[in-house]
Every structure is written in C-alpha cells, then in structure tokens.
Amino acid sequence: MSLARHNALRYILNRMVQQSNARLDASFAALSDPTRRGVLEQLGRGDASITDLADRFHMTLTGMKKHVGVLEQAGLVATEKVGRVRTCTLGPRRLDAEMMWLERYRQLWDERFDALDQVVESLKQKEKNDGRNKAK
Amino acid sequence: MSLARHNALRYILNRMVQQSNARLDASFAALSDPTRRGVLEQLGRGDASITDLADRFHMTLTGMKKHVGVLEQAGLVATEKVGRVRTCTLGPRRLDAEMMWLERYRQLWDERFDALDQVVESLKQKEKNDGRNKAK
Numbered sequence: 001m002s003l004a005r006h007n008a009l010r011y012i013l014n015r016m017v018q019q020s021n022a023r024l025d026a027s028f029a030a031l032s033d034p035t036r037r038g039v040l041e042q043l044g045r046g047d048a049s050i051t052d053l054a055d056r057f058h059m060t061l062t063g064m065k066k067h068v069g070v071l072e073q074a075g076l077v078a079t080e081k082v083g084r085v086r087t088c089t090l091g092p093r094r095l096d097a098e099m100m101w102l103e104r105y106r107q108l109w110d111e112r113f114d115a116l117d118q119v120v121e122s123l124k125q126k127e128k129n130d131g132r133n134k135a136k
Numbered sequence: 137m138s139l140a141r142h143n144a145l146r147y148i149l150n151r152m153v154q155q156s157n158a159r160l161d162a163s164f165a166a167l168s169d170p171t172r173r174g175v176l177e178q179l180g181r182g183d184a185s186i187t188d189l190a191d192r193f194h195m196t197l198t199g200m201k202k203h204v205g206v207l208e209q210a211g212l213v214a215t216e217k218v219g220r221v222r223t224c225t226l227g228p229r230r231l232d233a234e235m236m237w238l239e240r241y242r243q244l245w246d247e248r249f250d251a252l253d254q255v256v257e258s259l260k261q262k263e264k265n266d267g268r269n270k271a272k
Contacts (some may be wrong), residue, residue, distance in 0.1 A: 007162050021170040028168035034157040044141065044244025095238055101173065102235050108180025109230050 020097060030074040035059065036067050040076060040090070047089045050079075091119055123128075156233060159211075163234055166210040171195065171197075172203050176212060176226070183225045 001009075017092035030036055035057050042048060042056065054064035068088055075093040078087050137147075157233035166172055170191050178184060178192065204224055207213035211229040215222050 021173075025168050025170060027165045028176035031237075032161050032168060034161060037157075037160065040241060041244065044241065044248050090245055090248055094242055099235075099242065100179065101167075102231055102238060105176060105180065106230055106235065108177065108225055112226055114140055127257050 003135050024097060024101060025100050026074040027093070027095065030076055031098075033067065033070075036071055039067060039071060039088075041062075043077065043088055043090045046119065047087050049087050053088065074079070155255060160237060163212065163229070163231065164211040166206050166212055167234075169203065169206075172207055175200075175203060175207060177223075178212065179224055179226045183223050185221045185223050187221070189224065 038057060039053055042053065048056075050061060050064055050068060050084070053068070054057075054061050054104075057064065068077055068079065072079060074091075076087050076091045078091045079088050081087075132133075147165060160202050160257075174193060175189055178189065182195060184192075186200055186204060189204070190197050193200065195203075204213055204215065205258045208227070210227075212227045212231075213224050217223075
C-alpha cells in the first residue's frame with residue numbers, strides 16, 4: 001500500500017472511530033438522568049407533547065424542553081411542531097452501538113474474573129501441595 | 137393491608153427505585169466519555185497503574201486520576217495503593233442493570249415501530265380499497 005493511501009485510510013478510520021465515540025458520548029450522557037430515561041420509556045408507550053411530559057414528570061415546561069433537547073441531540077427523540085403543540089416521538093436510534101459496547105465489556109469482565117478465579121484456584125492447589133510436602 | 141404498612145412498603149419501594157436510579161445515573165455518566173470507556177476496556181485486558189493509564193491515553197496524571205475517580209464512584213473500577221503505586225482493576229459491577237435497561241428500551245422501541253408499521257400498512261390498505269371503490 002502506498003503511504004498516501006495508507007494515510008488516507010488511517011484518516012478515514014480515525015474519523016469513523018471519532019464519530020462512533022461522539023455518538024456513544026451523547027447517548028450515554030443522555031441516559032444518565034432519571035427523567036430522560038423516564039421520557040424514553042413513556043414515549044415507548046406512545047407519543048406525547050412537551051406539555052404532557054412536563055405534567056407527568058412534575059417539571060416546568062422549560063425544564064422538560066431542556067431534557068427533550070438533550071435526547072433530540074443524541075438522536076433518541078424526534079419532535080414535530082404542529083400549530084402550537086410540539087409532539088415527541090422515539091427517535092431513529094435503537095441504541096444498537098450502546099448495546100454492543102456493553103456486551104463487549106461484559107465479555108471482557110467475565111474473562112477477567114475467570115482468569116482471576118484460575119489464579120486463586122492454582123494458588124490454593126499450590127498451598128495444598130506445599131502443605132502435603134511439608135507433612136511428609 | 138394497614139395504612140402504616142402500606143406507607144412503609146411504599147417508602148421502601150421508593151428508596152429502592154431511587155437507589156437503582158442513582159446507580160444508573162452514575163454508570164451512564166461514567167460511560168459518556170471515550171477515555172473512561174477506553175480505561176475500562178484496558179483494565180478488561182489487565183490491571184494497570186494510574187501512571188500506565190495516563191501514558192497510554194496521553195493524559196496528565198491529574199486528568200487520569202479524575203477519570204479513575206469517576207469510574208470508582210460508579211463502582212466500575214477498584215483501586216489499591218501499594219507503596220507509591222495505585223493499581224486499578226475492574227470493579228465489582230458487571231453493568232447488569234444498565235444492560236437490562238437497554239434491553240427493555242429496545243423491546244419498547246421495536247413494539248412502538250411495529251405498531252407504527254401496522255398503522256401505515258392499514259392506511260395503505262384503506263387507500264387501496266377506497267381507490268377500488270371509486271373506480272367502480
């Protein structure tokens with residue numbers, strides 16, 4: 001591969017990683033608030049106006065608008081204004097990338113703790129053998 | 137059930153929901169940064185000192201200490217100081233609750249979009265029938 005081609009590919013790959021990182025940053029940050037998680041669960045049951053949501057979560061309109069803005073930025077909610085009412089629906093993102101990240105992490109976690117278990121097991125075995133050798 | 141018992145149960149349930157919410161808040165916030173996700177992936181491969189992590193992620197010691205602090209608060213990393221070196225390992229939390237939240241959300245999402253698909257389908261069918269009736 002030529003150096004120019006190599007650098008171009010590297011650039012594209014870096015951009016892809018950055019974009020995927022930015023998306024995960026935005027969605028995990030959006031999920032780090034109980035009201036925003038509640039809004040997503042609520043919209044999973046049916047569309048709602050900002051006023052409905054503010055009522056249901058005992059918030060001011062301004063407060064709810066902010067939360068919906070964060071969810072919208074992260075692609076988790078879509079809004080549409082018809083007349084004076086802004087209706088919120090679930091956005092196009094199904095949190096696939098977030099799910100994949102968690103799954104991979106849990107796999108690493110399991111492997112890591114399995115490895116530690118094996119270390120502990122082999123230490124125990126060694127201790128047992130040492131004890132036996134001393135007893136002889 | 138007596139009112140006192142009812143209120144006591146309600147209080148306990150509320151506390152449980154609040155605690156579970158606080159945990160999800162902390163872990164999703166901890167995951168909303170690419171360096172912190174990188175640190176978790178790195179520790180999944182093996183323990184590391186704060187200095188190792190700072191080097192690997194091209195950060196100052198102070199910056200890395202802050203990130204590790206956030207992960208530790210969320211129960212995702214555990215640290216132990218031996219002499220002058222603070223070693224980081226994966227914490228006890230396997231992100232089970234976070235995984236469950238995402239799974240439930242995706243289920244709601246699927247059901248919601250299936251329901252919308254059905255509405256669109258029935259509208260199409262209606263249009264087709266109306267067209268046929270007009271053509272008669």
